[in-house]
Amino acid sequence: MAAKPVIVTRPAREAAQWADEFRAAGLDAAVLPLIAIEPAIEVEPLRAAWKHLPDYAALMFVSATAVEHFFLHAEEGQRATGPRFWATGPGTARALLRAGVPQDAIDAPPPDAARFDSEALWERVKGQVGQGVRVLIVRGGDAAGQPSGRDWLAREIDAAKGLRDTVVAYRRLPPSFDDAARALALDGAAGRAVWLFSSSEAIANLCDAMPGTGWHAACAVATHARIGEAARAAGFGVVRVCPPLREALVASIESFT
Helix, strand or coil: CCCCCEEECCCHHHHHHHHHHHHHCCCCEEECCCCEEEECCCCHHHHHHHHCHHHCCEEEECCHHHHHHHHCCCCCCCCCCCCEEEECCHHHHHHHHHCCCCHHHEECCCCCCCCCCHHHHHHHHHHHCCCCCEEEEEEEECCCCCECCCCHHHHHHHHCCCEEEEEEEEEEECCCCCHHHHHHHHHHHCCCCEEEECCHHHHHHHHHHCCCCCCCCCEEEECCHHHHHHHHHHCCCEEEECCCCHHHHHHHHHCCC
């Protein structure tokens, strides 16, 4: 029996890339972005961060999207040299390489890590932080441009007596659903497709966009245990956790027949 189609819920451009990779692996993939990405409202803090790059011992990027939007504000000809560049996972590390950051300047969990998150990254980089060491956290913000997301790593920097600044490189907004998106979501709710979640925020946005929908017949693959917990809390019937590596994801999706 063939595997069920997979619904890829990452932001639009990333979702399209992932869907193409799944199709190349023989899966039927549909795109349903559950987070809309928009530029930051205030760009001066980003420009200022580039001007003060030598002040930082490290720059921590929460996602590939954070990398891409941050590097849009580099001055012409400016190179990202000097600090260490921290990435929470392989996608973020690849985005740094595409932006011209040398491989030996990037710190990230190893490719075969059991998980890709702030905790795994901190295990790699905590020795770099001490009294007065300054770190810039590059992250997303909400619709108003205020920083949003987990603060776990920021608290660890504080506990290590480091100094940290935060800059919002982009905004994360809820999606706008048209009739086709709602029909696809209902297919997923009925268990006729497998949801792929790489963000707890995406699950919350889905539930907000489809109020009153039951998810007990739905099945999902989550790329982190914390995201899996969010899917179960939302009522998804079957949830499997899998690292965000293509081969592992394909195998997990194919297990739903």
